[in-house]
Amino acid sequence: MTRDVAVLGAGMHPWGKWGRSFVEYGTAAARAALADAGVDWREVGSVVGADTVRGGYPGYVAGATFAKALGWQGARAASVYAACASGAQAIAAARAQILAGLADVVLVVGADAAPKGFFRPAGGERPDDPDWLRFRVLGATNPAYFGLYARRRMAVHGDTPEDFALVKVKNAAMGALNPYARYRKRVTAEEVTASAVVADPLRLLDICATSDGGAALVLSSVDFAHRHGVARPVRIRAVSTVTPRFPNTVLDLPDIATDSAVAVEPADATFRASIARAAYEEAGLGPEDLSLAEVYDLSTALELQWYEDLGLCGEGEGAKLLRAGVTAPGGRIPVNTSGGLASFGEAVPAQAIAQVCELTWQLRGAAGDRQIAGARVGMSANQGLFGHGSAVIAVR
């Protein structure tokens, strides 16, 4: 028996600041994915929603919220929250249901209407929440952590702000070709380095914005896909949802300190690297097999880190890989062909799903002007607050 599941449909609502409800974005993305799949909503046996923490109860019960908006039809429903990894956990839950024979066709939806400016924790006086604490005690925003990582790379690996700017230049060029991206304008390195510093050494154009957006997938068993007339569907071969191993020695969002390594030697791979490794092991594939990758470029510097965590190059060689054009279109392993978060911005529950939408379109050869020729294997990678891993490997 194959452990693959088929991606029958992919859909998005364009990202931006639209000022509408997350339900509207998610429903639009779901309808687009169903249309793309050629599946009637009434055939869907299960809905898995990736939660948004904004919007009160409907956000926390996203699966049923989207099911209601699409029209109650008796499907199973599940809702998952894993911060930025919510979408990957939604995909994992859907896959598990399909492989367990609980449902033939599952709709996965994530959508958000993000606030302007910095993300912030939920309200109230909540000193038992590490996310609340880092804001209250330190004023440590998400970009502050990105700045720490970027400065660390400069000190340890010799990366420069100019290297970081080149990531934005590359991703903006791809985003300009993507009709779903919020920012569709090419950017020069000079524009990046002339933008305002947000968290030294990172500037405004090094850091992704908050956005509204929605993304959805229709997943099914491979048998269903065949019966449905899709002989060679894009298949999901691995979904990594691993947690870190103690001691986690890289200062991770939203923590104020790392684990102490006094008692236990740290694992030889960091948490981010272990996310990718778990996906490779499950898929029986390695970095040399990839045609493209979608990685979580919260900041330009972080994209370089992912190159190393995905095994596209050795530790500290990310900037060299970028400068050589390896991760650009036409290179050996183009990264963030969608334009990445640099072009989309963050709509938290949607983004890991959006990454798989891009993989699907690329593997089908349907990515339009940004198509990577002959794409066969794609990987997405992401990391959710509080220790949530997220990577998906899709094949054609």
Next chain:
Amino acid sequence: MVTGWFTGEGDGFRLLGTRCPSCATVFFPREDVHCRNPHCSGGSLEEVPLSRTGRIWSYTDSRYRPPSPYVSNPELPWEPYALIAVELVAERIVVLGQAAPGVTVADLTVGMEVEVVPGVLHEDAATTWTTWHWRPTGVRA
């Protein structure tokens, strides 16, 4: 707000963590319930002062006003402050903190020695909220 995270004054100021008596793992912010080392059967965690000095792991700053629950006076212009992540060698832990007032990113390098000093997070007419700051060793306020 952060009861039991630090103690003392002047040169006696220390961050307070907890230590597992069984495996010696140190926790900051303090872990009072159970040792989080999965290889350890644990025991009652005991309070322990952390090293006064460490080496800078990385640093950055906040050029824009952080959102609530960070407290700042919106009537006043925003004054950026630096954040420093500090590696404590004995504890093998990295602890993030604000830099002492007047210390900017231009004053810092990765690997530089810093010391923990008491600081003021904010104050109003009724209350002063104290905190810890990191300051390059030997620099006086």
